[in-house]
Amino acid sequence: MRRALFVWAAVLTALIIAPSPASAARVFIDPGHGGRYSNANLPSLGVYEKNVNLQLALKLRDELVAQGHTVGLSRTTDVAVELGDIPTWNYTEPTDRWAYAADGLTGIYGGIPKDDLQARCNAANAFGADIFISIHNNGAASSSAHGTESFASDEDILGIRLSRVVQNNVVDDTPLSDRGARQIDFYVVKWSHMPAILVEGSFLTNAADRAYITSYSGQMTYVRAVARSVDEFLASDPFTAVYPRIAGADRYDTAAAISRSGWAPGTSTVLLATGTDWPDALASTPLSRKLDAPLLLTRPGRLPAETAAEIARLRPREIVVLGGEAAVSSEVASEAAAAAGPSPTSIRRIGGANRYETAAMIAAEVGVGSNGRVIVASGLSPADAISIAPYAGRSLTPVLLARPSSVPTAVTDFAAARPGVWRGTIVIGGPGVISDAVAASLPSHTRVWGKDRYATNIAVIAKYHTAASVSFFVSNGNATPDSLTSAALGAKLGRAAMLVKPRSLPDETREFIENNETRIVAWTMVGGQGVLPNLHDWMLRKALN
Numbered sequence: 001m002r003r004a005l006f007v008w009a010a011v012l013t014a015l016i017i018a019p020s021p022a023s024a025a026r027v028f029i030d031p032g033h034g035g036r037y038s039n040a041n042l043p044s045l046g047v048y049e050k051n052v053n054l055q056l057a058l059k060l061r062d063e064l065v066a067q068g069h070t071v072g073l074s075r076t077t078d079v080a081v082e083l084g085d086i087p088t089w090n091y092t093e094p095t096d097r098w099a100y101a102a103d104g105l106t107g108i109y110g111g112i113p114k115d116d117l118q119a120r121c122n123a124a125n126a127f128g129a130d131i132f133i134s135i136h137n138n139g140a141a142s143s144s145a146h147g148t149e150s151f152a153s154d155e156d157i158l159g160i161r162l163s164r165v166v167q168n169n170v171v172d173d174t175p176l177s178d179r180g181a182r183q184i185d186f187y188v189v190k191w192s193h194m195p196a197i198l199v200e201g202s203f204l205t206n207a208a209d210r211a212y213i214t215s216y217s218g219q220m221t222y223v224r225a226v227a228r229s230v231d232e233f234l235a236s237d238p239f240t241a242v243y244p245r246i247a248g249a250d251r252y253d254t255a256a257a258i259s260r261s262g263w264a265p266g267t268s269t270v271l272l273a274t275g276t277d278w279p280d281a282l283a284s285t286p287l288s289r290k291l292d293a294p295l296l297l298t299r300p301g302r303l304p305a306e307t308a309a310e311i312a313r314l315r316p317r318e319i320v321v322l323g324g325e326a327a328v329s330s331e332v333a334s335e336a337a338a339a340a341g342p343s344p345t346s347i348r349r350i351g352g353a354n355r356y357e358t359a360a361m362i363a364a365e366v367g368v369g370s371n372g373r374v375i376v377a378s379g380l381s382p383a384d385a386i387s388i389a390p391y392a393g394r395s396l397t398p399v400l401l402a403r404p405s406s407v408p409t410a411v412t413d414f415a416a417a418r419p420g421v422w423r424g425t426i427v428i429g430g431p432g433v434i435s436d437a438v439a440a441s442l443p444s445h446t447r448v449w450g451k452d453r454y455a456t457n458i459a460v461i462a463k464y465h466t467a468a469s470v471s472f473f474v475s476n477g478n479a480t481p482d483s484l485t486s487a488a489l490g491a492k493l494g495r496a497a498m499l500v501k502p503r504s505l506p507d508e509t510r511e512f513i514e515n516n517e518t519r520i521v522a523w524t525m526v527g528g529q530g531v532l533p534n535l536h537d538w539m540l541r542k543a544l545n
Contacts, residue, residue, distance in 0.1 A: 023234050050078060052201075090103055098515055117191075138203040143207065146206040151189060174212070176213075251481035251485075269316055269317070288492075294489070311339040320350060321350070369395070373397050387456060428460065429447075470521065472497070475526040510543045513544055520544060
């Protein structure tokens with residue numbers, strides 16, 4: 001009966017011109033193989049898998065775009081995606097470790113063109129896809145092998161769900177026999193960070209399958225079944241929250257929510273900084289820890305209602321304003337004191353002529369500990385200071401800010417005022433953000449860094465969060481206010497800061513997760529869906545499983 005119905009299903013599908021998706025998504029399509037790579041081939045018939053894959057992919061792109069989705073492709077012509085040596089995933093069994101690194105090999109070796117496959121994953125990750133679909137067709141030594149099948153990684157719960165929807169719809173709509181939806185860790189479905197599937201549309205070595213999947217009508221019916229599956233999958237609301245989240249309607253509300261998560265009414269002190277810029281609060285986490293004070297945010301000329309409400313809840317005896325009058329006006333400071341309630345609340349300001357002076361003034365109040373260490377991070381890029389902030393707070397290590405190629409006067413003055421006290425320096429970030437000359441001018445420095453903000457973040461985590469169990473606050477590496485306010489709570493609770501890309505995981509972050517699965521006990525997401533969509537929950541879960 002099913003075979004009789006597939007013709008009618010195809011006719012009905014053809015009448016649906018542009019159905020509205022449950023929610024528009026970013027879909028990345030990978031036409032398998034290309035260029036010198038092509039597996040299931042029949043040269044005598046002029047049939048090459050790479051070409052059939054591309055035909056299906058281009059048709060699927062058009063269908064998805066017509067349905068309102070944003071689509072990216074790994075290739076649109078008959079080319080290999082990558083022929084050079086790039087970082088790929090390599091496993092060492094004796095140590096049970098994954099490494100993401102170039103290995104000096106290119107092309108097909110061990111049966112897998114890993115560089116080409118990784119380039120497809122890289123493109124999907126950079127695209128910020130919600131869904132990855134790799135399109136292939138099968139081949140076998142026996143011409144009797146036939147049918148369609150779908151695959152997902154066994155670590156990828158949503159990928160498995162999508163593969164089953166695709167498999168069911170393709171089987172319902174086409175004459176292709178059902179070989180099932182299965183779990184295999186094909187390279188592209190495992191190492192693309194988002195939910196991912198690989199489909200084997202048919203067996204090109206089977207005459208009936210080949211005739212169907214190479215025909216225009218067969219291809220259109222197949223891709224419409226896949227496109228409909230994408231909408232059905234999205235209609236099921238798959239991207240639900242996996243991990244706890246602290247979030248508000250905006251950065252001010254999120255900061256208040258973070259405060260509520262860690263500080264009870266009667267907290268003696270609150271830190272207050274501008275939410276429109278980040279420098280004044282960049283060195284504040286050690287002070288937050290020393291005073292046991294949450295960091296709240298305000299607009300320069302107006303105290304947000306969410307901030308006022310949180311100050312009213314806390315009833316602090318002191319409010320410490322970070323930054324000068326342009327950052328937080330005296331009127332706002334007075335509003336904050338009034339919000340604290342009828343009991344007198346003192347206001348004091350820590351603010352210098354610039355970010356470097358403000359950081360030095362905060363560091364002076366924190367003080368240099370008996371180990372003589374001071375942290376120095378970039379004053380122009382906030383991510384490095386955010387990465388080290390929970391450790392700096394937990395260890396009460398003061399943070400100073402530097403320029404890429406010069407030491408600010410505030411830093412030299414800080415050192416001059418403490419001869420023999422500042423004896424060691426932790427420099428966070430590479431030579432591009434703090435030059436070797438600047439680092440060398442600082443007392444007995446050690447540099448902790450990676451190739452970018454995310455690799456530096458992981459280098460910091462690996463060096464300073466070495467306990468048998470580690471928990472994280474996860475935030476968007478571009479969403480500085482959320483990251484700064486959560487760093488204060490991270491210092492209080494002993495949690496590390498993990499920075500992720502706006503719609504993807506950095507590869508170095510996934511490498512850390514893959515190699516530390518038994519140590520990771522908790523993630524808490526920080527920020528709303530606009531800065532950190534639930535897609536990240538599922539990427540983290542895929543990496544951790």
